[in-house]
Amino acid sequence: MAYKAVIFDFGGVFTTSPLQNFAAFEKEHGLPEKFIGGVIKANHHENAWAQFERSEISLEKFDTLFAKESREAGYEITGATLVSLLRLELYPEMIDALTRVKSKGLKTGCITNNIPKFDNDAMIADAEKIGLVKKTLALFDHVIESSKAGVRKPEPRIYEMMCEALNTPPQDCIFLDDLGINLKPAKAMGMATIKVPIGDVRPAIKELENLIL
Numbered sequence: 509m510a511y512k513a514v515i516f517d518f519g520g521v522f523t524t525s526p527l528q529n530f531a532a533f534e535k536e537h538g539l540p541e542k543f544i545g546g547v548i549k550a551n552h553h554e555n556a557w558a559q560f561e562r563s564e565i566s567l568e569k570f571d572t573l574f575a576k577e578s579r580e581a582g583y584e585i586t587g588a589t590l591v592s593l594l595r596l597e598l599y600p601e602m603i604d605a606l607t608r609v610k611s612k613g614l615k616t617g618c619i620t621n622n623i624p625k626f627d628n629d630a631m632i633a634d635a636e637k638i639g640l641v642k643k644t645l646a647l648f649d650h651v652i653e654s655s656k657a658g659v660r661k662p663e664p665r666i667y668e669m670m671c672e673a674l675n676t677p678p679q680d681c682i683f684l685d686d687l688g689i690n691l692k693p694a695k696a697m698g699m700a701t702i703k704v705p706i707g708d709v710r711p712a713i714k715e716l717e718n719l720i721l
Contacts, residue, residue, distance in 0.1 A: 511700065511720060512680040513615035515670055517661075519622070520686030522603065522644060523596035525706045527686075533593055539583050544590065547578045552689070553663070556587065561654045563624045567591070570623075591623070603644050605713045610647060612720060615674045618645065619683075621654040621661050621690075650674060661690040667697055682719055684712060 519526060530544040548557045556573035559565045565573070571587035578585040609616055645651055650673040654660035657669065671678055679698035685691050691701040700719060704712040 509700075511614065511682050513617065513674050513676040513682070514609045514716070514720070515617040515619060515667075515674075515681055515683045515694075515699070516602075516606065516648075517685040517687075517690065517704070518618055518620035519594075519596060520706065521599075521684055521704050521709065521712075522606075523598055525686055526594050526596065527706055529593040529595070537583075543581070543583060544578075544585065544593075547574070547581050547585075549689070550577070550581070557590075558660065560587070560623050561621045561660045562658050563655045564658075567624070594623075598640060598644075599709050601713060602709050603640070605716060606644065606647055609716075609720065614720065615676055616648045617670045617674055618648045618651045619661060619666055619670055620651070624655045661685070661687075662693045664693045664697070667694050667699070671697075682716065684716065 516522065527545060531541070533539070534541060534543055548555070552558060556565070556570050556577055559573075560567075560570040567587065570591075574587035574590055575584050606616065650670065652666060652670055652673070654666070657666065659666045659669070661667075667678070667683070671681065674681075677698070678694070681694075681699045682702065683691065683694040683699045684702045684704055685694075686704040686706055688703060691703060695701045702712050702715050702719075
């Protein structure tokens with residue numbers, strides 16, 4: 509099939525995954541494995557994390573609410589602590605893959621869940637690489653940020669918004685994300701989906717290349 513557009517997640521696809529930072533924090537503080545992810549996934553459309561990604565609450569409110577949710581789950585972690593774990597590093601090989609997609613004439617989009625005043629620039633630990641992030645984002649035909657759009661993955665509307673912006677039906681799109689929960693709505697709409705392994709983006713790049721060759 510000749511696909512017409514490729515849509516990417518940003519964090520965990522073009523950068524290391526926050527889950528790697530969560531795991532290190534859990535190990536350092538003696539918390540159960542995947543504890544933070546469990547709190548984030550619980551009631552995932554309406555919890556503190558979801559509200560924060562849609563800019564419905566302030567950082568101060570998120571700090572308090574996430575502390576309450578994590579405390580009720582067994583171990584208190586403030587929202588501010590969670591935000592501090594979002595610093596990431598770039599994957600140059602995925603940027604190269606995006607460039608190759610563009611060279612083939614396909615449309616490109618980016619759907620990223622992020623939080624207010626902590627955009628894709630702020631997620632990069634090395635300030636010198638922020639310029640590269642800006643150049644990467646400029647390669648996309650359209651970018652949707654949850655904190656600005658007021659809707660987030662895996663809410664179906666955000667995928668619909670991207671298809672509308674690219675003027676491309678879902679069945680002509682490929683979507684890459686590191687979280688299975690975010691891939692499910694895209695697949696249900698008719699998109700081809702690729703799960704990006706945490707810590708190694710190369711298998712996903714190979715799978716993408718096989719689809720667009």
